[in-house]
Amino acid sequence: MAAESCIECDVAIVGAGFAGALIANELGKARKKVIVLEAGDRVPPNINDYMKRFYKATAKVPESPYTPEVFDAAGSLTDPSKVNAGRPTVLSLLPKGGFGDWTDPKQSYLIQKGPRPFASTYDRVAGGTSHWLGTCLRFVPADFKMKTNYPSVPQFVDWPIGYDDVNPWYGKAEEELGVSADVEEQKYLGIQFPASYRYPMPKIPSSLVDLAVADALKSLSADETKFLEMETPPTQIRVRNLPAARNSQPYKNRRACAGNTNCIPICPIQAKYDPTITLNDATSTGFVQIMDRTVASDIVVGENGRISQVNFIRYAGPKTSGCVKAKIYVIAANGIETPRLLLMSKNGGRTANGVANSSDMVGRNLMDHGLDADTGISLSRPADHVGHRGFVRWTVPQQAGRIPYRYRQ
Numbered sequence: 001m002a003a004e005s006c007i008e009c010d011v012a013i014v015g016a017g018f019a020g021a022l023i024a025n026e027l028g029k030a031r032k033k034v035i036v037l038e039a040g041d042r043v044p045p046n047i048n049d050y051m052k053r054f055y056k057a058t059a060k061v062p063e064s065p066y067t068p069e070v071f072d073a074a075g076s077l078t079d080p081s082k083v084n085a086g087r088p089t090v091l092s093l094l095p096k097g098g099f100g101d102w103t104d105p106k107q108s109y110l111i112q113k114g115p116r117p118f119a120s121t122y123d124r125v126a127g128g129t130s131h132w133l134g135t136c137l138r139f140v141p142a143d144f145k146m147k148t149n150y151p152s153v154p155q156f157v158d159w160p161i162g163y164d165d166v167n168p169w170y171g172k173a174e175e176e177l178g179v180s181a182d183v184e185e186q187k188y189l190g191i192q193f194p195a196s197y198r199y200p201m202p203k204i205p206s207s208l209v210d211l212a213v214a215d216a217l218k219s220l221s222a223d224e225t226k227f228l229e230m231e232t233p234p235t236q237i238r239v240r241n242l243p244a245a246r247n248s249q250p251y252k253n254r255r256a257c258a259g260n261t262n263c264i265p266i267c268p269i270q271a272k273y274d275p276t277i278t279l280n281d282a283t284s285t286g287f288v289q290i291m292d293r294t295v296a297s298d299i300v301v302g303e304n305g306r307i308s309q310v311n312f313i314r315y316a317g318p319k320t321s322g323c324v325k326a327k328i329y330v331i332a333a334n335g336i337e338t339p340r341l342l343l344m345s346k347n348g349g350r351t352a353n354g355v356a357n358s359s360d361m362v363g364r365n366l367m368d369h370g371l372d373a374d375t376g377i378s379l380s381r382p383a384d385h386v387g388h389r390g391f392v393r394w395t396v397p398q399q400a401g402r403i404p405y406r407y408r409q
Contacts, residue, residue: 005322009033012310012326014296014341015333016043017127021275021282022176023330028285035289035324036282037312039085039337040124041067042292043279047270054266062131062265063089066123080109084315085295088121088336110336120368122334125292126275131265134245134272136179138170139163140189163192171197174243177273178251180204181243188240201248203241204257214239245273252277292316296333299345299355307355339363 011027013020016038027034044050050065057064057071064070068083070091077100080086092108094100102108102117112118122128141163142149146156171194180201183193206214222233246257246267257271270277282288293316300323302308309323331338339362343354354362 006309007035007322007324009035009324009326011035011328011330012037012324013330013332014310015127015331015337016040016125016275016279016290017122017332017334018129018275019127020330020332021126021278022173023332024288024290025176025278025282025285028282028288031285031287033287034282035291035326036279037294037296037310037324038125038290038292039295040126040292043125043276043283043290045280047266047268047276050266051268059091060265061090063087063121063123065266066125066130077107079106081105084293085124087124090119090121093117093119118366118368120335122336126279127334130274130276132274133263136174136177136181136243136245138186138191138243139166140191142190167192167194175200176278177245178247178254179243179245180248181241185240186243199243201251204244204246204248206239206241207259210239210241247271296331296341297321297344299329299331299341301345301347301351301355335366 010032011023011034013024013034013036016024016036020036020038024034024036053067053069054060054065058075059070061070068086069078070089072078072082077089077091078086086109088109091100092104093102096103100107102112105111108117110118120128123130144159144162146153147158150156178200180203181199182203183198185203187193217237217239220235220237222235225233225235225237228234246263247254249256254277255269255271257267258269260268262268263272267274279290283290291312291314294312294314296310297313298311299307300309300311307329309325310329311321311323314320314322331341333341339354342356342362345355346352347355351357353360356362
């Protein structure tokens with residue numbers, strides 16, 4: 001395997017997903033030299049290749065438009081060991097002993113040792129945000145004070161910052177993504193906005209299904225809603241529109257949502273935001289370079305205890321190895337690949353538990369949605385109930401203990 005020379009830059013970013021794209025774009029506008037290491041294929045100039053793969057796919061699952069292919073030439077699930085940068089697929093979360101066996105390493109990218117499979121997936125180029133629904137819920141003020149609000153729950157903690165600290169940054173993120181929502185409608189859980197703030201676009205109009213559900217929930221009995229475990233079971237549940245990174249009107253040279261009912265796995269007209277939009281903006285600054293098909297393999301810690309470089313293996317053409325040196329390093333490779341990289345960076349035994357792991361908590365306590373936050377329906381309930389079972393934002397541990405990883409060369 002040939003070796004490349006070490007590349008120098010101001011900031012090195014591992015991962016070209018949601019976080020990596022936004023950071024790269026801001027740094028590029030500030031004229032900082034940025035290198036982004038991305039394990040997946042290059043960012044296409046448009047979504048035509050993605051759409052062609054989606055239309056031809058046998059199974060229209062969230063991963064079907066993107067590389068690597070979900071199925072091999074024989075029609076079986078792609079063997080993760082046969083591709084340079086594999087990824088999970090929902091088709092590999094099926095029962096043991098058959099197609100999609102989640103314990104079979106020839107079908108499932110993740111080696112999982114828990115009683116049930118971890119059910120989230122992600123893509124390599126532009127992260128899992130390629131196939132998200134676009135729901136853009138803010139945290140509510142009560143979320144930052146969970147220990148204070150619920151002192152009887154020992155695992156809850158208070159954040160070192162509050163809602164006011166992140167409020168202006170929510171606005172900047174909503175502008176970049178292009179969020180459609182109504183400020184007055186979103187205030188019902190105590191969410192605060194600057195006096196003059198407006199979402200970038202008006203809310204998405206309610207669909208016929210929204211209206212039918214809202215009508216059905218206007219009159220309920222206490223017995224029908226006691227499962228919510230509220231002090232007083234509600235007799236009416238109001239259906240509200242969720243903030244969505246989908247265009248309710250033309251925005252940033254992209255069309256308004258046309259109701260294709262295909263937000264996942266891909267919007268055919270790119271009315272929904274995805275990070276390829278920001279990545280193209282970032283590279284257009286002239287200061288951001290994306291190295292595709294490049295897998296970060298090791299975080300090197302210098303004698304002074306600081307990161308000195310990130311080593312990588314590149315598959316764009318003949319297999320090569322190299323490294324990148326920067327003043328600042330950003331690891332933005334999602335909840336699976338980030339701890340994988342940290343844990344495998346041993347530095348000859350000097351970081352035997354992995355980098356940034358003095359707490360021994362890296363790779364533990366992975367969280368996933370206990371409920372589907374992309375249903376399009378948000379239940380109205382008092383702010384002091386946020387986080388209780390049944391609320392759309394609630395998350396629960398999916399697997400306890402360390403998460404096993406498989407690294408592909």
